Amino acid sequence: MVEGVDFDDEAEAVIVSVRPNARARGRCGRCGRRSPRYDRGEPGRRRWRALDLGSTKVFLEAEAPRVRCRDHGPTVAVVPWARHGAGHTRDFDDQAAWLAVHVSKSAVVDLLRVAWRTVGAIVARVSTDIDASVDRLDGLVRIGIDEISYKRGHRYLTVVVDHDTGRLVWAAPGRDDATLNRFFDELGDQRAAKITHVSADMAGWIARVVATRAPAAVRCADPFHVVAWATEALDVERRRAWNQASGRRRTDPVTGRAAMAVGDAKALKRSRYALWKNPENLTERQQAKLDWIAKTDPRLWRAYLLKEGLRYAFTVKGEAGKEALDHWISWARRCRIPAFVDLQRRIVKHRSAINATLDSGLSNGLVESTNTKIRVLTRIAFGFHGPEPLIALALLALGGHCPPLPGRK
């Protein structure tokens, strides 16, 4: 109920005095249970930042009395316009969360006139709210488990994606048995029994936990990681080529600065992205770079073809994929490029998990794009306080339940 509207000259803001109606009054802020009044709460009236009126800031102002909840003791009472403990209204929170998912970090900060760290706290409480009404772990059949570094100094998140919806469904700090066991605790044995496929990289801890907690599931090699192995092997070859190339300059003995490479070395140095990228995404210049490599360094060119050949097996999948992989293995075994001979041994060692991937038809594109998106989010979330806001932002952006803008459905 609106009691009055005023303009605060000092704050240069519109202040709307409000109070909850009788039905909303006297409820515990944490559980919503109707409870007897405890006291007036902190002295004075409280303000909540609301959506701007044009360019003018707006605050709701009200008493914030405490109630005595049977479960939670003295607790600030529910206010229908804001989440418990928040300094912003629900609409403000939802708009901030929507913007954090859809526009750039600086646009959010400039438009809303709040600190980025505040956006992190808002995103975290909006996500918690969604978790209270949505069970993200319902109906999982084929999942992918991955670890993602989110901060220097070996800080990792364990993430779980649903291969059938493409959604991120779970994430937590840490990468060990205990972390993954928490996921299976939340999932419960009944739902774990319904999981048919689990894709992951070859990390021992994931295999261990999955074997005990989802024993019926087929373990698949995450295609994204297998292709990444090939990219690593290719990079070893690129460095070898660079070391042998003419025009390579060592550190200047006088200034101690690295000298610019010229000639072949320079061209090789700049070919990195052309070699990494999927051929269908190459720019004209990158394509020209590859053509140049094909002519000047046949060995590096063969390494490139080996990488692409492995990727091809995952593109065609099924029996054709397995056949392509057989050809690839015999080709790589005889290629006389040490990095790829080693890769071939690794592929053979994990062949059954890779075959399971090819049979299940798991899309590499999906795993790769989710992985890439989370990595981008870890950079955006830099400046948030701790890993929880990052997890919340990732779940909002990739979990499929981001609230709409206030007033839109």
Ligand SMILES: [Zn+2]
């Ligand atoms: Zn309560």
